[in-house]
Amino acid sequence: MSDTAQARRLRVEIFRYNPEDENSEPHTDVFELDETPFMTLYIALNQIREKQDPGLQFDFACRSAICGSCAMMVNGRPALACRTLTSDLPEKIQLYPLPTFKLIGDLSVDTGTWFREMAEKTEAWIHERMPFDPDAVEERMSDDVAAAIYEGDRCIECGCCVASCGLANVDDSFLAGAGLNRVARFMMDPRDSRSDSEWFDVVAGDQGVFACIGMMACEDVCPKELPLLEVYAYLRRKTLGARFLAKGDTAK
Amino acid sequence: MSSRLITTDVLVIGGGLAGERCAIEAAAAGQEALILSLVPPRRSHSCAAQGGMQAALANCAKASGDSSTVHFLDTVRGSDWGADQEVANIFAEEAPIAVRELAHFGVPWSRVRGGKNHYFIKGEEVDIDEDIESDGLIGQRDFGGTAKWRACYAAAGTGHAALYAVDSEVVRLGITVRDRTEAVALIHDGSRCVGAVVRDLRNGSHFAVMAKATVIATGGYGRVYGQYTSNATINEGTGASIALDTGVVPLGNMEAVQFHPTTLSPSGILVTEGCRGDGGYLLDKNGDRFMVEAEPVKQELASRDVVSRHMQQHMRDGFGIDSPYGPHLWLDIRHLGEEHLRTKLLEVWDICRDFVGRNPAEELIPVRPTQHYSMGGVRVNKDGQAYGLAGLFAVGEASCWDMHGFNRLGGNSLAETLVSGRIVGREVAKYASGHELRADTGLAFAALADAEQRAAGWLARSGAGPNVYEIRDAMGETMMHKVGIFRKGDELDEAVAEIGQLLDDCDNAVLRCKDPGVNPELAFALRLKGMLRLAMTVARGAQARTESRGAHYRSDFPLRNDRDWLNRTLVRWGADENEPSFSYEPTGIIDLPPGHRGYGSDERIEMTDSLDHYNEDVLQVQTGHGRLASTEDMGSRLRRGAWKAITG
Numbered sequence: 017m018s019d020t021a022q023a024r025r026l027r028v029e030i031f032r033y034n035p036e037d038e039n040s041e042p043h044t045d046v047f048e049l050d051e052t053p054f055m056t057l058y059i060a061l062n063q064i065r066e067k068q069d070p071g072l073q074f075d076f077a078c079r080s081a082i083c084g085s086c087a088m089m090v091n092g093r094p095a096l097a098c099r100t101l102t103s104d105l106p107e108k109i110q111l112y113p114l115p116t117f118k119l120i121g122d123l124s125v126d127t128g129t130w131f132r133e134m135a136e137k138t139e140a141w142i143h144e145r146m147p148f149d150p151d152a153v154e155e156r157m158s159d160d161v162a163a164a165i166y167e168g169d170r171c172i173e174c175g176c177c178v179a180s181c182g183l184a185n186v187d188d189s190f191l192a193g194a195g196l197n198r199v200a201r202f203m204m205d206p207r208d209s210r211s212d213s214e215w216f217d218v219v220a221g222d223q224g225v226f227a228c229i230g231m232m233a234c235e236d237v238c239p240k241e242l243p244l245l246e247v248y249a250y251l252r253r254k255t256l257g258a259r260f261l262a263k264g265d266t267a268k
Numbered sequence: 269m270s271s272r273l274i275t276t277d278v279l280v281i282g283g284g285l286a287g288e289r290c291a292i293e294a295a296a297a298g299q300e301a302l303i304l305s306l307v308p309p310r311r312s313h314s315c316a317a318q319g320g321m322q323a324a325l326a327n328c329a330k331a332s333g334d335s336s337t338v339h340f341l342d343t344v345r346g347s348d349w350g351a352d353q354e355v356a357n358i359f360a361e362e363a364p365i366a367v368r369e370l371a372h373f374g375v376p377w378s379r380v381r382g383g384k385n386h387y388f389i390k391g392e393e394v395d396i397d398e399d400i401e402s403d404g405l406i407g408q409r410d411f412g413g414t415a416k417w418r419a420c421y422a423a424a425g426t427g428h429a430a431l432y433a434v435d436s437e438v439v440r441l442g443i444t445v446r447d448r449t450e451a452v453a454l455i456h457d458g459s460r461c462v463g464a465v466v467r468d469l470r471n472g473s474h475f476a477v478m479a480k481a482t483v484i485a486t487g488g489y490g491r492v493y494g495q496y497t498s499n500a501t502i503n504e505g506t507g508a509s510i511a512l513d514t515g516v517v518p519l520g521n522m523e524a525v526q527f528h529p530t531t532l533s534p535s536g537i538l539v540t541e542g543c544r545g546d547g548g549y550l551l552d553k554n555g556d557r558f559m560v561e562a563e564p565v566k567q568e569l570a571s572r573d574v575v576s577r578h579m580q581q582h583m584r585d586g587f588g589i590d591s592p593y594g595p596h597l598w599l600d601i602r603h604l605g606e607e608h609l610r611t612k613l614l615e616v617w618d619i620c621r622d623f624v625g626r627n628p629a630e631e632l633i634p635v636r637p638t639q640h641y642s643m644g645g646v647r648v649n650k651d652g653q654a655y656g657l658a659g660l661f662a663v664g665e666a667s668c669w670d671m672h673g674f675n676r677l678g679g680n681s682l683a684e685t686l687v688s689g690r691i692v693g694r695e696v697a698k699y700a701s702g703h704e705l706r707a708d709t710g711l712a713f714a715a716l717a718d719a720e721q722r723a724a725g726w727l728a729r730s731g732a733g734p735n736v737y738e739i740r741d742a743m744g745e746t747m748m749h750k751v752g753i754f755r756k757g758d759e760l761d762e763a764v765a766e767i768g769q770l771l772d773d774c775d776n777a778v779l780r781c782k783d784p785g786v787n788p789e790l791a792f793a794l795r796l797k798g799m800l801r802l803a804m805t806v807a808r809g810a811q812a813r814t815e816s817r818g819a820h821y822r823s824d825f826p827l828r829n830d831r832d833w834l835n836r837t838l839v840r841w842g843a844d845e846n847e848p849s850f851s852y853e854p855t856g857i858i859d860l861p862p863g864h865r866g867y868g869s870d871e872r873i874e875m876t877d878s879l880d881h882y883n884e885d886v887l888q889v890q891t892g893h894g895r896l897a898s899t900e901d902m903g904s905r906l907r908r909g910a911w912k913a914i915t916g
Contacts, residue, residue: 034783036472070781101625142374155371240618
């Protein structure tokens with residue numbers, strides 16, 4: 017929006033429900049405010065809370081699209097509120113909490129519990145080959161491999177892909193985009209000692225990559241633009257390789 | 269969990285890198301650890317660290333000859349001789365271990381590519397052959413205020429990658445993390461800390477945690493500068509604040525506040541120093557690289573305090589670019605090329621696209637200096653043990669350990685979180701294994717009742733009092749404009765008076781939301797007084813310190829004064845006391861004598877005391893200020909005179 021454009025009056029409809037208040041019923045409230053240049057939903061929501069309704073619940077931390085706190089449904093689509101410019105939206109804006117996660121209140125949901133459980137379920141840590149030796153020089157790794165792992169490591173666990181997933185919305189055990197991406201990230205890491213056959217149970221079951229019905233909304237909504245289609249293809253290839261092709265384990 | 273009192277061996281308040289690394293060390297030593305975090309730990313502000321982590325690995329050509337001694341020298345010079353030199357040395361020696369341990373935990377560090385590499389150095393394009401023998405080792409980039417390329421990195425998402433790797437270890441070890449909880453008071457009897465009172469940010473209830481050892485790892489207090497900070501909304505200094513409330517634990521060097529040269533205008537979002545490290549320029553409205561004239565040797569890569577001051581002065585002199593939000597300068601990284609920007613500086617690319625709608629391969633980036641880092645914090649000894657209260661520890665940005673003195677070097681804080689997390693975690697485990705859990709539940713329930721009373725008091729107030737958010741905004745304006753990059757006696761006097769008024773306003777403020785549950789307005793109101801008290805310690809500390817050192821710059825006292833101010837500010841201020849009380853202790857045993865930093869001004873008031881005399885009674889004086897005994901003797905980890913081999 018240019019500085020000289022006529023300021024718009026925004027109409028923001030927000031889902032409201034406070035589970036801690038026995039008088040609270042799920043409903044929506046509408047707030048109006050004047051748009052300012054470079055206004056993001058971070059600015060708009062704080063303005064609404066500070067000037068109109070001090071009870072409004074939502075989550076922000078870094079406000080620079082790296083911490084993943086502020087994902088919500090913006091006009092029906094999961095997005096990070098902090099980096100959503102109001103100028104990219106129509107005057108009527110509808111904000112709902114992410115589905116698939118437990119509601120804490122209004123726009124705030126419990127992503128922390130979901131991601132911790134996913135990490136435990138997939139054992140999303142390096143399964144070390146040897147204990148750390150503080151006196152040793154680091155193991156070598158090619159910069160290309162490091163870059164490939166980093167690409168998978170860039171997920172910020174905001175939950176947009178989970179909320180957009182047709183399957184995760186009806187089956188809460190499905191690992192969804194973030195979970196599958198996390199698995200792939202460790203699978204490709206030469207420092208992790210797990211073999212492809214050990215990965216098989218994690219990836220091939222009902223919660224894994226073959227359960228995906230391929231609508232790929234996850235890739236469309238990912239704020240980090242992770243190449244999830246390629247990630248799933250990698251997982252399928254590796255899993256099938258482990259099952260049908262190899263006597264032993266396939267190479268990383 | 270509905271229990272009002274729970275117990276653990278080690279309570280860690282804060283789920284960022286320092287807190288988590290500390291908890292890992294304690295858990296690995298067999299202690300039960302509980303981490304409290306305002307947010308799911310992977311959303312802690314450590315994740316926003318971008319460009320790098322300093323460790324003298326000497327893996328690439330421009331790092332050749334680097335060593336922990338050179339890193340020590342850079343750190344002490346960067347601190348403007350405010351650092352504890354023993355702590356700076358411990359840090360420099362152990363940083364390589366911390367970086368390699370992160371590789372073991374899974375951080376995908378960028379690696380050295382053997383053979384021809386293309387770099388930009390001080391405005392020149394150069395090709396450098398990296399030794400083929402070094403191929404695949406952890407790579408390094410240049411950062412400000414360092415003699416060598418030393419910053420290890422994962423694109424511009426170093427903090428994110430580090431935090432995810434460390435949190436993975438927390439999950440592996442099965443350490444309990446209670447996210448959406450906030451410690452609101454320490455439980456103590458005036459000599460020993462036995463836990464904390466906690467507010468649950470899911471439902472607004474309070475509970476008490478009793479622990480053998482308690483660790484504050486809550487990060488910095490940047491949000492006392494209101495919107496004028498690169499910090500996350502959660503960096504409100506809550507840990508330092510509850511330590512200050514005890515009246516027995518001092519905060520160190522609160523006036524030492526760092527302003528980062530390049531944050532986006534106007535949002536204040538960080539744009540990494542790695543941009544300049546990789547060859548980026550600062551330009552003024554005429555397109556001139558003004559830093560070349562201002563700092564001929566280091567140019568854009570002088571220390572942050574020096575670059576921020578040059579930028580601010582240049583804008584005051586009319587060379588900024590005007591905008592509706594005030595003047596800014598330009599960061600130019602166009603010449604680095606799209607491929608470099610979309611790999612090594614990917615997060616910068618994203619931030620420019622998302623928040624200013626610009627393509628940094630083709631367009632300039634609007635930047636200006638903004639509050640970034642809190643060198644001050646809970647004063648601790650070299651083990652992380654807080655002064656004045658046994659069983660209380662502090663680590664990371666929340667602490668004043670104190671390796672940064674009056675100016676932290678870029679990339680040193682990320683390294684500090686891991687190095688000090690390891691060391692302090694070890695000491696915490698030692699302390700916890702040597703002490704019984706104190707079963708004084710009366711102390712805990714009294715503290716719990718106090719906290720509940722405070723919340724109830726806010727809800728009970730009615731009428732037309734001031735609004736908590738307006739008080740916060742006024743605090744931010746005062747702090748940025750009167751306790752900012754350039755400070756002056758008369759403005760500091762005004763700031764102290766204004767913050768005093770805001771403290772009164774806070775006592776009369778009224779909530780408009782009385783909703784049951786977490787009540788976001790109440791959650792903020794409960795922190796506000798603590799934030800104002802921290803702001804006051806910054807302003808009063810700056811008012812008293814009549815010299816310029818590192819990031820603390822007094823226009824009316826422009827010289828560093830080693831004769832009168834080669835010391836550390838300590839401030840105590842019990843929650844029931846009207847006034848803070850200030851005292852000063854020696855910085856520590858000084859091995860590298862005060863001198864020129866190699867950038868910035870070479871003028872100063874020389875110390876008249878001899879170093880031997882200064883060093884003679886450091887332990888005695890610090891002990892008199894509340895320092896508790898460390899496991900090893902003071903000075904045991906200084907490598908006296910090692911720097912002479914470097915400086916000749």
